[in-house]
Amino acid sequence: MKFPLYLDNHSTTPMDPRVLETMLPYFVEKFGNAASRNHAFGWEAEEAVEQARKQIARLIHADSKEIVFTSGATESDNLAIKGVMEMYREKGDHIITCLTEHRAVLDTAKALEAKKGIKVTYLPVDKTGRVNPDDVRNAITEKTILISIMMANNEIGTINPVKEIGKIAKEKGILFHCDATQGVGKIPVDVQEMGIDLMAFTAHKIYGPKGVGALYVRKKAPRVRIAPLIDGGGHERGMRSGTLPVPLIVGFGKACELCEQEMPTESVRLAALRDRLQAGILKSLDEVYLNGHPTQRLPHNLNLSFAYVEGESLLMGVKEIALSSGSACTSATLEPSYVLRALGVGSDLAHSSIRFGLGRFNSEEEIDYTITRIIQIVNKLREMSPLYEMAKEGIDLKTVQWAAH
Amino acid sequence: MAYSEKVVDHFNNPRNMGSFKKDEEGVGTGIVGAPECGDVMKLQIKVQDDKIVDAKFKTFGCGSAIASSSLATEWMKGRTIEEAGKIKNTEIVQELNLPPVKIHCSVLAEDAIKAALNDYKKKHGKSE
C-alpha cells in the first residue's frame, strides 16, 4: 500500500495513466488550434477534438454535435441555467431545483434571484435524499421554464428519479437540466431515455484532467437554445467562445471511453468494496448511521455518521487516509453540511459524518486497512467523548440543557 | 487545514484524559458547549486546600477543541483556584497557534475552566 490512501474520489479523481498517454502528443507536437481551418496543424487538432466529442457523446447516448466544451461542471451549470433563463425570459421567470444541489447550481439560482428577479423553488428531499417527482409536478407554474435536478448527490451518493422527472418535464414542455457530475462514468446515463435536455459533467471526476467539462445541449425534440456566458470567436456554435484546450479535451474523451468500457465490471467491483467497508465498520461499532439511500446510491459512495464523535477529529485521527466530513469544522461557515440537514439529519450527527469515496485505484487491502483504522479511531475518540460517557450512563442527550454558544 | 505541531501533539497524546466521580469530595465539574454546535467540553478539577491537585477532561469536538481542553488541564494543575480563574483564552490561542476559525475552541476551554471552578465553589460553600 502507498500512503496516504486516497478515498475522496467524489472530490476529484487521480488521472488514469492511459488518459495522460493520449494527451501527451497534443502539448508539443500536435499543438494546433482546432479553429485553424487552413493548415494541417489545425486539421489535426480539430480531428482530435471531434474524436473526443464522439467518445464523450457515446457515453451518455447523445450526438457529438450536442456536446459543448467548458472549463468544468461549475461553468456548465452556470451556462445551462443562466443561458436558458436569458434565452427564454419572455416565456417565464421560474426555476425548480432542490435543496441538496451542488453550490454550482444553488448559487447560480440565488444569483438569478437577486440580480434578475427570477423566482426559484427549492424542493425538499426525503430522508434518503431523493426528490419526489410529484413535488416537481406540483411546483410547476405557467411561468416555469427550467427544472434543474441533479442526477446523484456528491455527499451522500443518492441517485434521483431522473427519468420520472424527465417525463414530467417533457409532458409539461419545460426544459430539464441535470447536474450529472457525479453520475456520468459511474452509472449508466442515457439522455434520451432519461428525457434530459441539458446536462453538466466534468473530466476530473472520471479520471480525466482538471479544467475541462461539458454541457450536453439537446438538438432535437426540442432544439434547446442558450445564451452564451462568454462572447468571442463563436466557438462551440456560439455557445462558448474561446480556443479549445485540445489536450484536455483529448484526455476527457479517452476518460469517457475507458469508463464506458469498464463500467460493467468496475461498478460491480466498487459496490462490493463499498459494501465490504460498510459491513466491516458496522460489524464492530454500534451507533453508526448510514446517510443517504440504502440502494439508490452511487456504487462507490459511503456516508456514515459516527455518533458521539466529531468528524474533523476523526479525519485528524486517520491522517494517512484522505476522506471528507460534513462537519462544520471542515467548512469556513461553521455550519454542518446543508445536504445532511436537508435530509433531516440532526446537527449533532451531521457534525459526525464521514464521506468515503472509492475509486478505480483502490484495492481490497486498502479497504481492509481503512476498516481497521476507522474502528480504532472511533473507539479512541468515543473514550474521549463526554457525550459517549453520558449516553453510557443512560442520560438522554436530547433532554440535557446545553449551554449553546 | 494544517494543524500546528502542538495541536497534533495534544491530539495524539492527550494529557489528563478521563473523569472523576462528580460527587467525589473536592471535585468540581464544568460542561460547556452543545452537540448541535459540534463541540462539548467537560473539565474536572480536584481541589485540596484551595489548590488544584489534579484535573481531567473529555471533549467532543475538532482537534483544536481537544487540544485546548487538554492544555487547560495541564495549566490548571498545581494552580490555586484563584490563579486558575485567570487563564485567558488568548493564552491558549497563542500556545497552540490556533488560526482565527478555531478561536472559539479556546473560548470554550476558558468557559469550561470557569464552569468547573464555579461548580467547585458552589459545592463547597465558597460561592463568589
Ligand SMILES: Cc1ncc(COP(=O)(O)O)c(C=O)c1O
Ligand atoms: C454535483 C457537482 N456539481 C458540480 C461540481 C463542480 O465541478 P467542477 O469542479 O468541474 O467545476 C461538482 C464537483 O465538485 C459536483 O460534485
